[in-house]
Amino acid sequence: PQTIYLKDYTPFGFQVDSVHLTFHLSPKATRVVSRIEFTPQPDAKDKTFFLHGEQLKLIAAKIDGQPVSPAVTPQGLTCDAPTEPFVWEAEVEINPQGNTALEGLYMSNGMYCTQCEAEGFRKITFYPDRPDVMSTFTVRIEGDEKVLLSNGNPTGSGEGWAEWHDPWPKPAYLFALVAGDLINHPDRFTTKSGKDVELNIWVRPGDEDKCAFGMEALIKSMKWDEDVYGLEYDLDIFNIVAVDDFNMGAMENKGLNIFNSSCVLASPETSTDANFERIEAIIAHEYFHNWTGNRITCRDWFQLCLKEGLTVYRDSQFTSDMRSASVKRISDVIDLRGRQFAEDNGPLAHQVRPESFQEINNFYTATIYEKGAEVIGMLKRLVGDDAYAKAVALYFERHDGQACTIEDWLQVFEDSTGRDLSQFSKWYSQAGTPRIKVTDDYADGTYTLTLEQSTPPTPGQPDKDPRVIPVAVGLLGQNGDEVRETEVLELTEAKQSFTFEGLSAKPIPSVLREFSAPVILERETTNAERAFLLAHDSDSFNRWEAGNTLAKESRIAMVLDGAAPDADYLDALIKLVRDDSLDPAFRSLVLSPPSQSDLAQTLFERGHTPDPQAIYDAAETFAQTLAEAMTDSLPRLYADTTVQGDYSPDAASAGKRDLNTRILSLLTRLDGGDQAARQYADADNMTVQNAALASLLKAEKGAEQSQTFFDQWQGDRLVMDKWFGLQVACAAPAKAAGLAEDLTKHALFDMKNPNRFRAVMGALAMNQAGFHYAGGAGYKLLTDNLIALDALNPQTTARMCAAYQTWKRYDDTRQGLIRTQLERIAGTENLSRDTSEMVTRILN
Numbered sequence: 001p002q003t004i005y006l007k008d009y010t011p012f013g014f015q016v017d018s019v020h021l022t023f024h025l026s027p028k029a030t031r032v033v034s035r036i037e038f039t040p041q042p043d044a045k046d047k048t049f050f051l052h053g054e055q056l057k058l059i060a061a062k063i064d065g066q067p068v069s070p071a072v073t074p075q076g077l078t079c080d081a082p083t084e085p086f087v088w089e090a091e092v093e094i095n096p097q098g099n100t101a102l103e104g105l106y107m108s109n110g111m112y113c114t115q116c117e118a119e120g121f122r123k124i125t126f127y128p129d130r131p132d133v134m135s136t137f138t139v140r141i142e143g144d145e146k147v148l149l150s151n152g153n154p155t156g157s158g159e160g161w162a163e164w165h166d167p168w169p170k171p172a173y174l175f176a177l178v179a180g181d182l183i184n185h186p187d188r189f190t191t192k193s194g195k196d197v198e199l200n201i202w203v204r205p206g207d208e209d210k211c212a213f214g215m216e217a218l219i220k221s222m223k224w225d226e227d228v229y230g231l232e233y234d235l236d237i238f239n240i241v242a243v244d245d246f247n248m249g250a251m252e253n254k255g256l257n258i259f260n261s262s263c264v265l266a267s268p269e270t271s272t273d274a275n276f277e278r279i280e281a282i283i284a285h286e287y288f289h290n291w292t293g294n295r296i297t298c299r300d301w302f303q304l305c306l307k308e309g310l311t312v313y314r315d316s317q318f319t320s321d322m323r324s325a326s327v328k329r330i331s332d333v334i335d336l337r338g339r340q341f342a343e344d345n346g347p348l349a350h351q352v353r354p355e356s357f358q359e360i361n362n363f364y365t366a367t368i369y370e371k372g373a374e375v376i377g378m379l380k381r382l383v384g385d386d387a388y389a390k391a392v393a394l395y396f397e398r399h400d401g402q403a404c405t406i407e408d409w410l411q412v413f414e415d416s417t418g419r420d421l422s423q424f425s426k427w428y429s430q431a432g433t434p435r436i437k438v439t440d441d442y443a444d445g446t447y448t449l450t451l452e453q454s455t456p457p458t459p460g461q462p463d464k465d466p467r468v469i470p471v472a473v474g475l476l477g478q479n480g481d482e483v484r485e486t487e488v489l490e491l492t493e494a495k496q497s498f499t500f501e502g503l504s505a506k507p508i509p510s511v512l513r514e515f516s517a518p519v520i521l522e523r524e525t526t527n528a529e530r531a532f533l534l535a536h537d538s539d540s541f542n543r544w545e546a547g548n549t550l551a552k553e554s555r556i557a558m559v560l561d562g563a564a565p566d567a568d569y570l571d572a573l574i575k576l577v578r579d580d581s582l583d584p585a586f587r588s589l590v591l592s593p594p595s596q597s598d599l600a601q602t603l604f605e606r607g608h609t610p611d612p613q614a615i616y617d618a619a620e621t622f623a624q625t626l627a628e629a630m631t632d633s634l635p636r637l638y639a640d641t642t643v644q645g646d647y648s649p650d651a652a653s654a655g656k657r658d659l660n661t662r663i664l665s666l667l668t669r670l671d672g673g674d675q676a677a678r679q680y681a682d683a684d685n686m687t688v689q690n691a692a693l694a695s696l697l698k699a700e701k702g703a704e705q706s707q708t709f710f711d712q713w714q715g716d717r718l719v720m721d722k723w724f725g726l727q728v729a730c731a732a733p734a735k736a737a738g739l740a741e742d743l744t745k746h747a748l749f750d751m752k753n754p755n756r757f758r759a760v761m762g763a764l765a766m767n768q769a770g771f772h773y774a775g776g777a778g779y780k781l782l783t784d785n786l787i788a789l790d791a792l793n794p795q796t797t798a799r800m801c802a803a804y805q806t807w808k809r810y811d812d813t814r815q816g817l818i819r820t821q822l823e824r825i826a827g828t829e830n831l832s833r834d835t836s837e838m839v840t841r842i843l844n
């Protein structure tokens, strides 16, 4: 496969002045007629008239009305083109029903829909399918479906046809079309300048009662973007469509967002609190793309983080404003460490702005999205809130309607603050997670903190330069009072010392408050100091972090030395969980165990070979000891955290239910599942029903409830995904692979549906002790399924190969078993470019 390099970027030699498309819909033979106005660019370096096109049957092509015979390859066509402006016309035939890759135009449950990011438009018609080619689109759809949608504003419709015009120039990846017998949930929004906008969420009949929450989230997002960023919506209509078969979460097509139904449909009976929160965040994310992504887009796909990092940052700000900022920060860091740190510290590590790729779909990663957002957060911390607001305003003013680069983004900050960001830009060009070694000293009233940064080698980058790292620090006195408020230290050297004068005694430092940079702190400290911070730190992130570190250290000692759970930590934890003055969501986070994958990574970094079974056993012993130590208080805590009254997905209720779920799982260890069975029987919402079933399955007591759950929900696709996933997630290590295999033979298992595939295979890969269980049955099962899926859906297959990215951590036997499976995938005939690239990177 060909490698594409950032350094080879060359602008397209033609401007696209307008695009007219006519679709004659038919499941197996849709005709697409295009009429595109091109203007050759006299100064262009490359004057080749090349149009991308894949899996298209070319019926006819004309230039200025005259038939032409272009040279067609599997990647596209080239044709002699005039040197003056000209009109290109083509007719192609495509097969939406046979499109199981879910890129381009495809069918899902009888409805037509599209997915064009990153390079799907070339499967619809011949076109310069690159983000820096922007144009206005006029679309006519002819089909029997009741609802015919495209981007922009509707301009006409009649029996069997509809026309749309999008006045905002856009790249082809933002094109969308939907046609189906859909029902809408309508609403309206008046923008701050008084523009009346029609809003719709379109769903399949039967799902119309699951749209209200999504609509509320959309309206809140529109308002928030006006209030916080001053950004207003710019069309007469905003449509969202729910689709069952979808490779990712959602897509921000201009004026016509398409959503995986799991990321928009919600009801108390079928969705958990976590589902509600995720839906709110994803609706916001896609809406915010209207400016950060659509009005200002990316020059090329290497700049993907320009829109994704910024939009993730914006959606996290939104969630912090709508819910609890500290809970959001802690959850984001858990997620970052679980997914991005794993990527950054393994064979798939890449820069926030990569410099080469084979398949761009493989770069929609935690590094681009989540680390990309962290980089924006650091920039804001370094320049300050006001300067951030000024720079971002300049970005919108200067670059509206353009396809931009990271240099453009950094330039607005340099211009509006006068700051030199050349060192900061290393966050985009250097892969890997920096380590900061912290040492300290106190003498004569002066406290000195010394920070030393280094970044381990990553593929293709053996050596790294120091970066600018904002390290937020506060100091606490021996009585727990804060003696120095949070101050942001700017670490720019490899090693640098910072002093704090006028202190009467040696303080206790609270370093990297709010997790001010995506780094790993290395500091020799004591459990007593961690316990002190857990009890006293005013920074809620670091308070949680202290508890998390204690939890990790205790489990590591259990794994390595066969130690018992740390008694002091248990005491501190119990005290905190019982403390009614604290936010239940925070208590729940403190109670949540460190992930088994995180423990494996830490052990590996300390020079040990992690044993997934030993890590699992330590987690079980810890939880059992905790439950026994809390025997007297668990029933009262369970009662106190049970949310009474009608279900509401608000943050306070959700936080309380989350704590209640953790208490229930401890209680189940003592009562054999009696309380969980009662909760299951009485459940009137999915959060408590799901929690009760999970507790019972974990205790191997849930067979009856699992059957009743199936009977109750077999007609609901999204709830069935939970049923499939939960069983594998809760399975004991020895049983996980066998159970997952049985589920792949279930009548409702459908490999073509990414949600269902991920429910089973994703849950298996996440069940660390089950996936890595001795003998390698988990590896074999996953591989069998990946090989089968690759022929149907390369994008989802390639993403799931990441389950193997941590393989070098493990013992020789496991490494051997995994290598065999990776080589089996690599040796598969006709393997997709997507999967081939992933497997090659993981193996090397």
Ligand code: HT7
Pocket (backbone or CB within 6 Å): 115, 117, 118, 246, 247, 248, 249, 250, 251, 252, 285, 286, 289, 308, 364
């Ligand atoms: N910009 C989108 C990323 C995307 C995608 C979405 C759905 C299916 C395939 C896709 N490929 C790329 C989603 C987002 O970040 O908002």
Ligand code: ZN
Pocket (backbone or CB within 6 Å): 285, 289, 307, 308, 311
């Ligand atoms: Zn996005």
